[in-house]
Amino acid sequence: MLITTAPDGTEVRATDEGQGPAVLILHPGLDDGRSWEKVAARLTARHRVVRLHRRQYRQDLPGPATIPQEAEHVLAVAREIEPPILLVGHSSGAVVALESLVAAPGTFSGAVLYEPPVVIGDPLGGPGGEINVRARQAIAAGRPGRALRIFIRDTVRLPAWVAFLAGVFAAVSPWLRPLVPHQIDDNEALDRLGVRLDAYAGIQAPVLLLGGDRSPAHLGERLDALARVLPRAERVVLHGQGHSAHASAPGEVAAVIERFAATFEG
Template sequence: MAAILSSRFRVLRLDRLQYRADRGAPVRVEQEAEDVLRLARSAGEPVVLYGHSSGGVVALEALVAAPDAFAGAVIFEPAAVIGAPLSGEGGEVLRRARAAMASGRPGKALRIFMRDTVELPDWQARLVGAIIALVPHYRRLIPRQLDDLEAMDRLGVRLDAYATIKVPVVLLGGDHGPAHLSERLDAIQRVLPNGERVVLPGADHGADLKRPAAVARVIRELAEKVFADGVGKAG
């Protein structure tokens, strides 16, 4: 998506703090939002922000913290808590996944997360867990995924805060993803003063990787709408 958009816009890419090799201890969503703001302010002008899944929650928190830093945002299926914790009552999903990690089974830990939090079908969760656990770089990120899940639950329900976001926000989703992600988009749309819902036909939660041109088109259309000339701006 960055390559597609960079032909028309200045694109700033963020290496999320929760997943960085030099991170140290697990970080809170608020810390990640501060990291987003540092990058956004380096542009010297309001930017259009994009966030996917838990990154979408980080993006929403950055919008709440400093609305003047942004001209608008595209949020793809944010993993926002709107009621019960993402990790289940009492964090039981997280407990089982961490137990699998402690027993040296990272693939099983990711399968638990993908099946019981993301709500992929079991066969698909097994496949994702097995493949990612085979790649050393991605296997090292599995504990960070669990830290990310815990951070989302600790942040909790923030719908009242999102109601203060005044800039245009496109809430993007696919019609082939888990139903609960659509429900989270619905809940956020109900509180946003300037929110627009867009559905990508035939897309699932991985659309930014599988269909980058379609997602980039939505970002470009918002940028052209909020920027007068659509050129030389940051996204």
């Protein structure tokens, strides 16, 4: 375990495994880093793999957190790691990765961004944040499963049956249920950040944009928008995969990360 302190005095925690050039992983929503265990296990033979427990999803810290506050935790961990550091972000964690690249140019040798839901037009929470409002109302009514169903159906835009099953699972899972309000916090934080494509155009580190051909179309559109502005962007498509390839095809995801890391590790 790697434990350090952010500039605002909050404790930063990350799982720290393996030896070699560093890979710093920022997990997606509804998680604490555990969902990337299978990918990490495939990387640790040749890499030091550090999985940050993102501030937004820490039950022991006051929240909600802003994206800049989350980036402060990323950079606090980076200061404890010998370069080169490859930054890997998934979903909202990939947006935190982008903001970390903007905040501290030169800190990271490169980044792999797996389907970041960057705002490119309308808010993720819909006009006036109405999706988030409905999800908040469900949480206030003691129905986290319904809140998650709203988020997955209306923000992630997965099929209704997928959203229904996720909602059922959240309603009965003692691990997942407490994370649902944090997911809505996360969505609202992304919307408050707004459109940041102009800022991302200044990122000089090489960036690999990763996506699945079975993911919701809007995630591909967001990758397209990033590809147009990032000076050193490369696109990789995971065929037959969606937004959860880290779980369904961890070997394939690890291989993509390793190939990209090799380009600047010498």
